[in-house]
Amino acid sequence: MNETIAPRETYGQALLKLGSKNPDIVVLDGDCSKATQTSLFAGEFPARFFNIGIAESDLVGTAAGLALAGKIPFVNAYANFLTGNAWDQIRISVSYANKNVKLIGHNSGASAGQEGPTHLPLEDISLMRSLPGMTVIEPADAIEVAKAVRALAGHVGQAYLRVGRMPTPVVTSEEDPFVIGKANVYRRGTEASILANGVMLSKAFAAADLLENEGISVDVINVHTVKPLDAECILEAAGRTGCIVTAEEHSVIGGLGSAVAELLVQNRPVPVRMVGVKDRFGLSGKMNELHEALGLTTEAIVSAVKSAIAAKG
Amino acid sequence: MEQHEKLNIEQLTDLCKKMRRQIVTMINKAGTGHPGGSLSAVEVMAVLFSSVMRINPAEPKWSGRDYFFLSKGHAAPVLYAALANRGFFPEEELLTLRQLGSRLHGHPSSECTPGVDMSSGALGQGLSVANGIGLAAKIDGSDQRAFVLIGDGELHEGQLWEAAMTSAHFRLDNVCAIIDSNRLCLDGPVEEVKSLGDLKAKYEAFGWHAVKIDGHDLQAVYEAFREAEMTKGRPTVIIADTVKGKGVSFMEEQVGWHGLAPNDEQLKTALEELK
Numbered sequence: 001m002n003e004t005i006a007p008r009e010t011y012g013q014a015l016l017k018l019g020s021k022n023p024d025i026v027v028l029d030g031d032c033s034k035a036t037q038t039s040l041f042a043g044e045f046p047a048r049f050f051n052i053g054i055a056e057s058d059l060v061g062t063a064a065g066l067a068l069a070g071k072i073p074f075v076n077a078y079a080n081f082l083t084g085n086a087w088d089q090i091r092i093s094v095s096y097a098n099k100n101v102k103l104i105g106h107n108s109g110a111s112a113g114q115e116g117p118t119h120l121p122l123e124d125i126s127l128m129r130s131l132p133g134m135t136v137i138e139p140a141d142a143i144e145v146a147k148a149v150r151a152l153a154g155h156v157g158q159a160y161l162r163v164g165r166m167p168t169p170v171v172t173s174e175e176d177p178f179v180i181g182k183a184n185v186y187r188r189g190t191e192a193s194i195l196a197n198g199v200m201l202s203k204a205f206a207a208a209d210l211l212e213n214e215g216i217s218v219d220v221i222n223v224h225t226v227k228p229l230d231a232e233c234i235l236e237a238a239g240r241t242g243c244i245v246t247a248e249e250h251s252v253i254g255g256l257g258s259a260v261a262e263l264l265v266q267n268r269p270v271p272v273r274m275v276g277v278k279d280r281f282g283l284s285g286k287m288n289e290l291h292e293a294l295g296l297t298t299e300a301i302v303s304a305v306k307s308a309i310a311a312k313g
Numbered sequence: 314m315e316q317h318e319k320l321n322i323e324q325l326t327d328l329c330k331k332m333r334r335q336i337v338t339m340i341n342k343a344g345t346g347h348p349g350g351s352l353s354a355v356e357v358m359a360v361l362f363s364s365v366m367r368i369n370p371a372e373p374k375w376s377g378r379d380y381f382f383l384s385k386g387h388a389a390p391v392l393y394a395a396l397a398n399r400g401f402f403p404e405e406e407l408l409t410l411r412q413l414g415s416r417l418h419g420h421p422s423s424e425c426t427p428g429v430d431m432s433s434g435a436l437g438q439g440l441s442v443a444n445g446i447g448l449a450a451k452i453d454g455s456d457q458r459a460f461v462l463i464g465d466g467e468l469h470e471g472q473l474w475e476a477a478m479t480s481a482h483f484r485l486d487n488v489c490a491i492i493d494s495n496r497l498c499l500d501g502p503v504e505e506v507k508s509l510g511d512l513k514a515k516y517e518a519f520g521w522h523a524v525k526i527d528g529h530d531l532q533a534v535y536e537a538f539r540e541a542e543m544t545k546g547r548p549t550v551i552i553a554d555t556v557k558g559k560g561v562s563f564m565e566e567q568v569g570w571h572g573l574a575p576n577d578e579q580l581k582t583a584l585e586e587l588k
Contacts, residue, residue: 026452047452050483058441058475065445065459068380068430071452073445088435089472093442097423097432 002169002202005142008106011163012037014146015074018153019045025153026066028052030059030077036106038076056085064093067100072153079105079121079162083128094158095131102152108162109198109249110282110290120282126254128160129227135159135180136227140201141170144224147178155180162198166287169202183230189217192305193237193244197223197256200247200275200296207301218305229259235268243271243308247301252276271311273304319364325531328363329355332394333560334587335407339390341580343411349570350464351391353495353555360534361460362395370400373427379457380446382431384439385464385493386420387572393417401428437470439463440490444476447485458487466498469507480548481520489541490550493528495557497568516550528553560587
């Protein structure tokens, strides 16, 4: 059993470390700095921390101004309110205006499950992915989120990063490379490729183990960057195994599954099955209960793999 | 930075007439655009770009510059006229407004037009961005300032009130907002569409220093900017009472000229009036 750590904890620590290395880093929060763990940065660098209050639109616009002046703003709010409430500000003042703003969507997926459907961001990746020039990252675990923070600080350009609230299994290691836009191939198989990100990567590993016991050999690939998508890696996998299963803690409309399908259907059409939330809102319950109820499970990945292999004909 | 002489009132008066001619001409050429809210803001923009802001046309992204944001992005023609006259790009280029391939889009784009620091067009967003500049200048101990032009109808947008609280909370005395109070929005008088109440009192209640002026009185506009500069510890808003379509008799106070291009005959009449 893997150790579990809350991604937000390593996020807050990574931001704190970054603060002492780079004086241009500024942090903005929308009255949730304890939940987002930006309170660590605020305590150490109060002059570079701005609590804008419960006002996501103003939060994003203020960050755009700071970026224009040469700062590197990390903007923190719950993912659904950040991408939903401030959509127009992200679209115009950040994306169209091409400002170096790092948007951090907290309580991602089902990680704040007991708050209920209003607080479950299941459409945020879809929204952010549709913006020209936006980098979109869904890290697998607490280790990868810290790497993503460091990578984004050194990457000039608009970006969206998801951060989970609850402890989730740590499945990557410090030594694994993290390059924006480069998927990490963890297992190489022959019959199908599982492309997963976020908390679903741990379930992809479990599914691969179960399938191996049945004599079915699969790839497990961590597609932490949904945009820009690692087309080379994905097309190679599709060519080699002949079918693809995607797994994401997000709606299947517009997220990783859609991005992969858009790529494959135009370049190397192979059977694709998508594990994700099927065109519905969430529920109110604990994260693990919601994963079961919404079909975000190891078993769902196993049966999707079998279905994809059968469809190869 | 280049030496730039501040203009006297006579020179400013001439510049305003020229800007008005440029505005109606470029919108006529484009066949679409927003003359009413561009003409109402001419004096404010003329004073700001010729005599208040520290900017460098030879180096638009000069790191020591003051910043301007056109929150009411549809008034792009008045911004383009101000920039062209200050030398950010050739005046002839104004005639390419809204044409495919032109650097002068229908609404301002920071990626296309020299001197434009922020894209705008979705109303309500400019003051937040100005606050970001204000905060950055405070971090850096810089005396740079941020100016933002907002429409009075635009004040229906909630983000402007979120941002008004932010400016006051962080004591951003380096932020100056100008309300182009021409009293008309797209559907009719602002007071009928949704009334704003006592704007000066509202801003004061939000912690701002508020100045109300005749927005077509060049001396008053200049002095209001001086007052904003001298006001410390809080942001300043200049509520400029203006006339929509100012300077062209048949456009003045007419809702219909919010977003309508003059035809050739109307342009001829307008230019005659603006001699």
